[in-house]
Amino acid sequence: MGRVSNAKQRLMEAVRDLIWAGSYGSTTIDQICEKAGVKKGSFYYFFDSKADLAAAAIDAEWKLRRPELDSLFSATVPPLERLRKYCEYGCGFQTEIKEKFGCVLGCPLFSLGAEISTQEDRLQKKIQAILDQKRKYLESAIRDAHAAGLIHAPDAAAKARTLFAYYQGLLTEARIQNDLEILRYAVRGTYELLGVKDPEPAPT
Amino acid sequence: MGRVSNAKQRLMEAVRDLIWAGSYGSTTIDQICEKAGVKKGSFYYFFDSKADLAAAAIDAEWKLRRPELDSLFSATVPPLERLRKYCEYGCGFQTEIKEKFGCVLGCPLFSLGAEISTQEDRLQKKIQAILDQKRKYLESAIRDAHAAGLIHAPDAAAKARTLFAYYQGLLTEARIQNDLEILRYAVRGTYELLGVKDPEPAPT
DNA sequence: AAAATAGTTGACTATTTGGTCTAGTGCCAT
DNA sequence: ATGGCACTAGACCAAATAGTCAACTATTTT
Numbered sequence: 001m002g003r004v005s006n007a008k009q010r011l012m013e014a015v016r017d018l019i020w021a022g023s024y025g026s027t028t029i030d031q032i033c034e035k036a037g038v039k040k041g042s043f044y045y046f047f048d049s050k051a052d053l054a055a056a057a058i059d060a061e062w063k064l065r066r067p068e069l070d071s072l073f074s075a076t077v078p079p080l081e082r083l084r085k086y087c088e089y090g091c092g093f094q095t096e097i098k099e100k101f102g103c104v105l106g107c108p109l110f111s112l113g114a115e116i117s118t119q120e121d122r123l124q125k126k127i128q129a130i131l132d133q134k135r136k137y138l139e140s141a142i143r144d145a146h147a148a149g150l151i152h153a154p155d156a157a158a159k160a161r162t163l164f165a166y167y168q169g170l171l172t173e174a175r176i177q178n179d180l181e182i183l184r185y186a187v188r189g190t191y192e193l194l195g196v197k198d199p200e201p202a203p204t
Numbered sequence: 205m206g207r208v209s210n211a212k213q214r215l216m217e218a219v220r221d222l223i224w225a226g227s228y229g230s231t232t233i234d235q236i237c238e239k240a241g242v243k244k245g246s247f248y249y250f251f252d253s254k255a256d257l258a259a260a261a262i263d264a265e266w267k268l269r270r271p272e273l274d275s276l277f278s279a280t281v282p283p284l285e286r287l288r289k290y291c292e293y294g295c296g297f298q299t300e301i302k303e304k305f306g307c308v309l310g311c312p313l314f315s316l317g318a319e320i321s322t323q324e325d326r327l328q329k330k331i332q333a334i335l336d337q338k339r340k341y342l343e344s345a346i347r348d349a350h351a352a353g354l355i356h357a358p359d360a361a362a363k364a365r366t367l368f369a370y371y372q373g374l375l376t377e378a379r380i381q382n383d384l385e386i387l388r389y390a391v392r393g394t395y396e397l398l399g400v401k402d403p404e405p406a407p408t
Numbered sequence: 409a410a411a412a413t414a415g416t417t418g419a420c421t422a423t424t425t426g427g428t429c430t431a432g433t434g435c436c437a438t
Numbered sequence: 439a440t441g442g443c444a445c446t447a448g449a450c451c452a453a454a455t456a457g458t459c460a461a462c463t464a465t466t467t468t
Contacts, residue, residue, distance in 0.1 A: 001436045002443030023319045025229020029426065039447055044427070046445090103322050113380040114315045115227045118307050128381060161386070162393045166366065169373030176317040177332060182365070189366045193397050205466045206414030232455065243417055248457070250415090 008046050010036040012057040019054065020108045021101050024115050051120050058109070058123070062130050073137040079145035080196060083138070083163075087186040090167075094174060094183055106175030110168045135164045142194070151194045159194065166193060212250050214240040216261035223258065224312045225305050228319050255324050262313070262327070266334050277341040283348035284355075284400060287367075290341075291390040294371070298378060298387055310379030314372045339368045346398070355398045363398065370397060 014036035018027040029050055033043050047053040072089055073082050097105050105111075113127040139160035146153040153159040166189065174182040218240035222231040233254055237247050251257040276293055277286050301309050309315075317331040343364035350357040357363040370393065378386040 003433075003435050003445045005445055007445080022322055023227070023229050025227050025319070026323065028424080030424080040427080041429085041448070042446055049426085105322075106318065110376065110380070111318045114310065114376050115229070115319050117379050117382065118226055118309075119230065124380075131377075131380070158389060158392075159396075161389065162370065162397065165373030165377055165393075166370045166397075167373070168376065169369030169371070172314065172318050172372065172376065173335075173369055175321050176314070176328075176335070178321065185362060185365065188362075189369075192363075192399070193366065193370075195396070195399060206412075207416080207464045207466085209415055211415075233457085234455070244457080245418070245459085246416055253456090 005042075007036065007038045007042050008056075009060075011038055011043060011046065011053055012060050014038075015050070015053050016057045016061060016108070017101075019112060020105050021103070024050075024054065024112055024120075051123050054112075054120075055123050055126055058126055058130070061108075069134070069137055073141060075140075075144070079141045079148060080150055080191075080194075082141045083145075083190050083194075084187050086137075087183075087190060090171070091180070091183045091186060094171070095180060098180060104174045104178050104180055106171040107168060110172060111175065114172075131164075135160050138163050145194070151196055153194065163190065163193060166190075209246075211240065211242045211246050212260075213264075215242055215247060215250060215257055216264050218242075219254070219257050220261045220265060220312070221305075223316060224309050225307070228254075228258065228316055228324075255327050258316075258324075259327050259330055262330055262334070265312075273338070273341055277345060279344075279348070283345045283352060284395075284398075286345045287342070287394050287398075288391050291387075291394060294375070295384070295387045295390060298375070299384060302384060308378045308382050308384055310375040311372060314376060315379065318376075335368075339364050342367050349398070355400055357398065367394065367397060370394075 011032060014032045015027065018031060018035060027050075029040065029043060032050070032053070033040055043053075047056065068089075069086075072085050077085070094104055094106070097103075109127050109130055113124065113131065116123055139156050142151070142153050142159045142163070143156035145151045146156060167186070170182060170186060170189070174180065215236060218236050219231065222235060222239060231254075233244065233247060236254070236257070237244050247257075251260065272293075273290075276289050281289070298308055298310070301307075313331050313334055317328065317335065320327055343360050346355070346357050346363045346367070347360035349355045350360060371390070374386060374390055374393070378384060
């Protein structure tokens with residue numbers, strides 16, 4: 001075995017936070033090392049480059065976040081409820097982030113994806129794949145909602161694309177404007193976008 | 205007067221293209237100078253920094269693009285027509301870009317805004333202001349459409365936010381996936397999102 | 409034609425950055 | 439306890455980068 005260490009995790013956390021709070025291009029390896037409390041020698045012991053580290057960090061983060069989404073989008077939950085919960089979860093998440101970082105940061109994958117889309121091919125492919133998976137959650141919720149007669153959406157995949165674009169647009173705008181209020185409308189926007197027939201009948 | 209030059213414009217064009225095709229963080233002053241065919245001394249003769257140049261370039265570009273939007277969103281055009289034309293214009297624009305740069309690049313302001321949101325405050329404010337203006341075009345088209353009874357949108361500002369988020373999300377996804385097809389759906393997505401009552405009755 | 413103005417040039421510096429290399433250091437299995 | 443393994447420290451290097459400067463050039467004004 002030999003010596004053990006959590007430097008690898010510390011590096012992955014550091015790069016995640018730095019890219020998210022700033023950008024990929026503006027975070028340097030030195031910065032990452034300093035934030036992680038790791039010397040450059042150790043950095044290059046574990047990773048080949050910033051892109052390599054970022055790729056590993058993305059994988060790790062997705063592995064971590066996925067169960068939460070699985071539970072939010074559980075088939076046992078009514079489909080429109082899933083979407084509502086997802087919006088609320090996202091909104092709460094961004095609120096925590098704002099408390100922790102002082103800024104609304106939006107979706108890390110989407111921002112990163114947009115930034116490096118024409119560079120870092122390997123990283124890009126990874127991001128695309130995860131975004132595709134995220135869209136699948138929406139797609140199946142929409143399909144279920146359609147099957148239940150709650151909405152009219154014969155092409156669930158197309159509707160999911162629309163809804164996903166809307167979410168990502170909202171999150172990115174929240175980042176650009178540094179404003180959480182933008183996210184407040186998400187649930188209503190979702191229902192309107194899907195043309196939900198009976199938007200939450202108020203209990204009399 | 206003294207000597208005349210178009211180096212300033214060349215620098216602004218260069219930075220626009222480089223940031224758009226790549227990212228803000230990854231474009232260096234040397235690169236900009238080389239692309240513009242301008243020496244560093246001249247760069248610093250005209251601008252204080254990369255951020256300063258970028259700000260000037262954004263202003264110039266907006267001044268250039270604004271008349272096109274004014275004409276697309278002319279009040280003389282039926283409101284839903286305006287949105288359709290806008291989508292088609294955007295789609296055509298991205299197609300040209302792809303031919304020229306080899307990649308779908310999306311909305312330069314939005315990508316840049318997302319990248320530098322936590323840095324470069326001055327630049328950020330400028331971007332926010334222009335994005336706000338762009339949203340206004342949508343807002344007034346939606347208000348007119350509502351007034352004409354074409355859609356139900358009592359809160360035009362809110363609907364415009366939703367639609368704008370959708371557009372930006374779409375464009376950014378097109379960039380991330382490097383896929384023009386994503387934009388094809390824009391018009392239909394718009395109509396669905398707005399709940400247009402009679403989506404283009406086919407001529408019998 | 410001279411002077412003032414506007415812009416250009418390229419060499420120069422200091423710093424940051426990515427990346428390497430070697431000598432170590434602590435931990436685990438045997 | 440010792441030898442091998444996983445990891446660390448940090449000095450070091452070359453290239454890239456931001457930014458400066460003084461001498462020079464072209465154009466306009468007078």
